[in-house]
Amino acid sequence: MSINHRGQLEIGITTMVLIVFIVLLLLSLILYFKFTYLELEEDRTTLLDQKYNSILSVIIGLPEFRCSRGGIESECLDAAKLSAFSGVYASNKEHYGNIFGTVNGIWVDVPVNDVNNLNYPDQGRFSVYGKADLKGGIYSVPVSLYYPESKKYKIGILKIRGEL
Amino acid sequence: MKRGQAEIIGLVIVVLLLVFALIFFVKIKGFEDDNESRLIRSNLRANSALNALMKVHIENDKKQMKDLVDDCITASKDCDSVERKLREALLYAFEDNINYNLTVYRGDVADISLGRTCKSSINASPFIIRSNGKVELKICT
Numbered sequence: 001m002s003i004n005h006r007g008q009l010e011i012g013i014t015t016m017v018l019i020v021f022i023v024l025l026l027l028s029l030i031l032y033f034k035f036t037y038l039e040l041e042e043d044r045t046t047l048l049d050q051k052y053n054s055i056l057s058v059i060i061g062l063p064e065f066r067c068s069r070g071g072i073e074s075e076c077l078d079a080a081k082l083s084a085f086s087g088v089y090a091s092n093k094e095h096y097g098n099i100f101g102t103v104n105g106i107w108v109d110v111p112v113n114d115v116n117n118l119n120y121p122d123q124g125r126f127s128v129y130g131k132a133d134l135k136g137g138i139y140s141v142p143v144s145l146y147y148p149e150s151k152k153y154k155i156g157i158l159k160i161r162g163e164l
Numbered sequence: 165m166k167r168g169q170a171e172i173i174g175l176v177i178v179v180l181l182l183v184f185a186l187i188f189f190v191k192i193k194g195f196e197d198d199n200e201s202r203l204i205r206s207n208l209r210a211n212s213a214l215n216a217l218m219k220v221h222i223e224n225d226k227k228q229m230k231d232l233v234d235d236c237i238t239a240s241k242d243c244d245s246v247e248r249k250l251r252e253a254l255l256y257a258f259e260d261n262i263n264y265n266l267t268v269y270r271g272d273v274a275d276i277s278l279g280r281t282c283k284s285s286i287n288a289s290p291f292i293i294r295s296n297g298k299v300e301l302k303i304c305t
Contacts (some may be wrong), residue, residue: 017171024179033184052301057208111256142257144216151227153219155257161292 052139052162055103059128059158060143062099064088067146076144076153082108082126089129096129104162105130110145110154121147130161137164168181206257210288211258214301217266218291221247230293235269239299240252254278270297280304 059065060077064085065076089096100106107127117123125132138159145156218230229249236243250266258264265285268276275297282304291299 013171017175020172021175021179024176028179028183028186031183035187045273053208060208060212075212076219140259142213142216144212144219152221153216155220155253157257 044123047139048163049139052103053141054161055100055160055162056139056158057143059106060141065128074146076146077108077158078157079110079121079126079147079154079156080149081129082145083120083123085126085128100129103130103160103162104134104136105132106159107132108143108145108156108158110156114134121149126156132159132161134156134161135164136161192209204279207286210301210303211288213303214266214288214291214299215232217250217253217257217301218299220253230291233268233297233299234293234295236268237275237293238295243276247278251278265304267300267302268297269300292295 006043054100063073065077065081066071067074067076067081083108108126108128110124112122112124114122114124138155140159143158145154146152172231189298200238215218218233220229221227222232229246232242232246235241236246246268250268254266263280263282265277265279265282267274267278283303284305285302286305288301289305291301293299
């Protein structure tokens with residue numbers, strides 16, 4: 001084999017090595033950015049989840065909703081207070097706007113026989129803020145609901161409609 | 165084997181090792197973060213759910229769940245009925261994608277166990293029943 005031909009072969013081999021290397025590098029870069037993107041998405045979901053869960057926690061602790069017997073607060077929400085909250089909210093919109101922030105809707109669902117009943121105490125949904133049927137994800141927590149008239153407890157699901 | 169081929173194989177091995185190391189790092193990191201955030205979220209949910217489950221009035225609003233559990237523990241009375249009612253309440257309280265385990269203890273012996281066995285979980289503070297019993301709720305992570 002002449003020197004010229006051997007040189008061409010060497011160049012060919014080097015080119016092949018470079019091409020394979022670049023392809024592998026590109027593949028690994030694509031993989032890296034895909035993972036980074038997925039991680040960012042997960043971080044976003046986690047942060048949103050934490051944000052809305054802290055709002056849920058704040059709502060459960062608000063004296064406007066929390067039930068009490070003889071001045072002693074108990075770990076439950078008062079259904080009568082929830083039912084009457086629309087009036088309180090109407091006269092303090094700015095205050096509650098600051099507390100509830102960017103939430104689209106807050107409500108409490110209760111298992112009842114007639115879901116269309118809107119009259120207290122048999123209503124199936126207590127709307128607290130905004131609207132339930134807007135776009136976004138639902139963040140929820142089971143809560144104990146207390147009905148002071150009958151002195152009975154039910155299980156309610158406190159729900160928030162927020163960003164997804 | 166020619167020198168060129170050996171170089172290619174060497175490079176391939178190095179790049180593959182780098183890629184695997186990267187995937188491993190990303191997976192491990194993601195898992196740790198996820199666990200931590202789930203812990204915060206599930207604590208609120210577990211404690212609130214157990215509290216709501218034990219306080220709810222059932223049997224035509226005559227008794228609370230904690231009273232029925234107490235009857236079951238002290239007199240072994242209507243334990244099947246208690247189990248059924250607990251199951252119904254749990255189904256309402258939790259979404260389908262949440263796995264949980266609720267256990268009613270008579271002393272140290274598990275009397276009723278509902279849901280799945282969790283590999284790792286967040287525990288609600290145990291609900292103490294008057295008669296040497298307790299109810300524990302775990303939410304699987």
